[in-house]
Amino acid sequence: MSNSSSRPHGLLAEFETPAAVMDAAILCRDAGFSKWDVYTPFPIHGMDEAMGLRKSPVGWFTFAGGCTGFFTGMTMIWFMNKFDYPLVVGGKPLFTPLFAFPVSYEMTILLGAFGTLFGMLFLNRLPRLHNPLLRVERFKRASNDRFFICIEAADSKYASEATRQFLAETCHATAVEYVEE
Amino acid sequence: MATAAAASHHNPGKKGSSDSGIVPPVLKVYDPPKELEREPLVLNNRSLGWITDSIAGICENPMPKWWWPVFVMSAGGMMLMFSLVAYLISTGVGVWGLNQPADWAWDITNFVFWIGIGHAGTLISAVLFLLRQKWRTSINRAAEAMTLFAVACAGIFPVVHTGRVWFALYPGFLFPVPNANAIWPQFRSPLLWDVFAVSTYGTVSLLFWYVGLIPDLATLRDRAKTLIRKFAYGLFALGWTNSNRHWSNYEKAYLIFAGLSTPLVLSVHSIVSFDFAVSQVPGWHTTIFPPYFVAGAIFSGFGMVLTLLIPMRSLFGLEDIITKRHIELMCKVILATGSIVGYAYGMEFFIAWYGGSPYELYAFKNRAFGPYAWAYWSMITCNVISPHLFWSRKLRTWPLFVWFVSIVVNIGMWFERFVIIVTSLHRDYLPSSWGYFTPSWVDVFTFVGSFGLFMTLFLLFIRFLPAIAISEVKAVTPQADPHHPLGGAKGHH
Structure with missing residues (x-):
């Protein structure tokens, strides 16, 4: 999947419910990832704590x-x-x-x-004209009824196969996909 | 803690998972009585996808058949208004019926009427947000759009009532630039405060509305099929990805916007009332004006929200999102603010008598029993009597009836402004300069045409933008709550 000619952006994991993505976010936070994010069609109450975010300035x-x-x-x-x-x-x-x-x-x-x-x-570094996630077909549902976590390849703890396993097996994602830059 | 409370709420009587040894170890949790349960905000357990489809679908599918004739009529009204404004500017303010002593008449009445209508939108989007009234999510988008369009209608009247508009706009009093003699506008006048209040109000309402729209524009971008739609919605969505790091800043910004708009909306109609209250005219020079104007503005604004949303919910099949409970709650706001307005009418009379000024007392006697008594009693019937019908729950939950009353409320509130402005001006201190104002046909059709402008903008809004805040409605459903079984919570944590 990940071919050497194009740089990987990261791994995108899909979840079906807010509870599932929240549990997964807690796991990602505790695993020590830093360049990762949760994508949800609406703000989920408690997600900032689950991700370990600071108060917005x-x-x-x-x-x-x-x-x-x-x-x-x-x-x-x-x-x-x-x-x-x-x-x-x-x-x-x-x-x-x-x-x-x-x-x-x-x-x-x-x-x-x-x-x-x-x-x-x-x-938020917006407006942003280009975002590799917006090319992913599955990601269109992030603004509808699905919940995602993306761990970026730029993260120091990122290791494609291990991170993929972590998302699929530990976090119970319903699907995990490589996203190219 | 919230988790435990939510879990126990949904699993009444379940044993606590931690046995800390505190007596008693098991708390008995009773179900709340049936009559205390609140009706859900979105009926029939609609899924998140259904909410997206049914709201985004409105501006994606072709408009229903009724849309075009209504749009053509509204656009016709708008054109009529612009033609009459052009006639006014090219000829002079003499085409209107106002003259000494009533130098303000329908123009300023219409201005206050429209700006007042806007207030409900901000009240719903800001004040109800700060008060954590979750039901606002179904109606705030359309109400905020209504605010913007009402402010647009309002802005036209004070500009064109100056007659020589170019003096008002360029070297004049609407912008802080010096005139031909290098004299600056003078800030001791409430009229200039009004300029700042209304333009700030329009701008901040637009920003607040746009901030609310960003996630929904992203939804429309992600669903877009044609290149133009992808580009247009994509451009205005600013590359929004629904990232939680973004949501975190976004929610904070939204809260701050609500916090800024609340003192703003209270100040705008207070300052509008200063236009009158700071003057010396009997009937205007009263300290009750600021709160009374704000209450009246919210009263009329909710009337207009209901006038627009009751047809919209049934024509687009949105009854599960804008439920009868929403209508009922808005009726309660009308009842409350209508009562404040009624109280203010009574208090004005009391103070006119108690204050001991013969001019003030005459102004009020003249209001109720003078040549404009017909306008005064129309106002009383519409504003004091009609809202009290909403003490009955049966009437509050009867959409057609509520729609009818909402129109009556707006007629009443237009009369209120007319009564305040014209009855006070037409007879003040000097009986030798008394007069009687009659509108000209240009007055009447300019006002009628302003409804055309308002409706045109609203119909275009329904056509191109999500009329209900999609992401906000989703956020108040149980399936958005990670601690609710519908949100994927497994029993207790």
Whole structure:
């Protein structure tokens, strides 16, 4: 199967139920693999613990975006209404954070949302134009009703035959397939 | 711990596997009484594959026969609106019926009406998510789409009501750029806050909606048969593979989006209400406006969600996913927010009397018994009386009846905005400048046409995108739970 002319991407194992893939994920984690992933049509509750993942750092991107938004809003209003062209309207002060608050609040949320979206995409290294898994016919069901684990050949513990046996026999995958790069 | 609880729930009376020696060693687990059991969110134990097929199938198969005539009619309405907007811009705001003293009339009524409708979508997608209301998964996608399209309709009115649109858009007050005299927009005005609130709301709703769509676009990409579909869905799916490392960041981002949208949605209609409340006009200058506007917005928005989803579920055979329980729960939201709205109407009158301002009291007397009494009592009938029909469970679970009431609610909420805006403006401090506003035919058909725009966008959405969040619906079924027998759990762990 694995021919020498093209580089292997890894081994793809298929499972039929969330429980099966969860049990297998625990085994993969405990076996010490590092370059591997679970593919499920929906997020499975508890899978992050089963895989041993750290908490997602997306929130920091939101925080950075939100702070930027708030200070942009305040600075913009101060610059426009107090610094660049001061104009008294209705006897009100040229600048106070009070009337500048609603707009800065909206800017906080706006840039916080952009930070969240782009932070999430950056952490996931998306958009990605090419992925060897998406060429695999069987893998189309990862977005439908099947569950997969892929152990990449780049993993230091990867050994094609032993890993294949591990997935098929220890993890009870219903099918295991080589994926080429 | 969750495992043990779930396992014991499904195997009542089973002996605990670990005997730690604590007395008593075996706990007796009773089945919950039948009447406390919740109806499942997806009926008939549908499989994961069935959920994919039935939702993705809608935008893969040819549209049913009714779609085309409805689409043509809606597109006709949309064209009508755009023609009338062109007529308005080329001629001037005089083609509308508004004039001194009612400088705001149908334009701002329509704006507040449409922006209010949007609120249900965000409430469903954000607030119900934070409150862990799992039933939202069946309706959030369509409701969020509705939000976007309603905001699109809303955005048109304040822009075109300026008459000389080019002044509003370029060197003007809708963007923070200086005008010809190098004067910047002034941020002490709630009208400018409104610009930021609404544009942020539209943008963030779009981002939230798109984030939710990414996994479903990947599903459509994986199922696509033609090259164009593969390319288009593949492009927008951004190479999503359903990887759990991705899901982990994705779920966090989704939670944060919900957390950002919740204060956002509450702020948007609060700021819209500042357009009125910060002014000095009797009938507008009230502190109750922000919460009252938000409740009214959610009330009308749920009305519109029901107006759209009740036909959709039966026309596309989605009764197992959007169940009667979903309809019933939405009716309860209508009942709750409708009651808040009714309370606000009463409280406004009380404060008008208790506050001791003769102008304020006159504004309210004039509202109920003046020349616009017909509008006021239409509003009361639709908004105060009709939601209370939903105290009856029988009526809440009768889709046709609910659909009818949902339309009544929206008529009522349009009247509410009309009453607030026009009855307050047409008679304020100076009796010498009182007047009576009558709409022109352009007013009427521009508003009617905006429904065309709304429906056109919604029909295209059903045609090309999954109208229900596929991955989210799957995630709330028992077969998605690794601790449930249907999810492959073997007895107890």
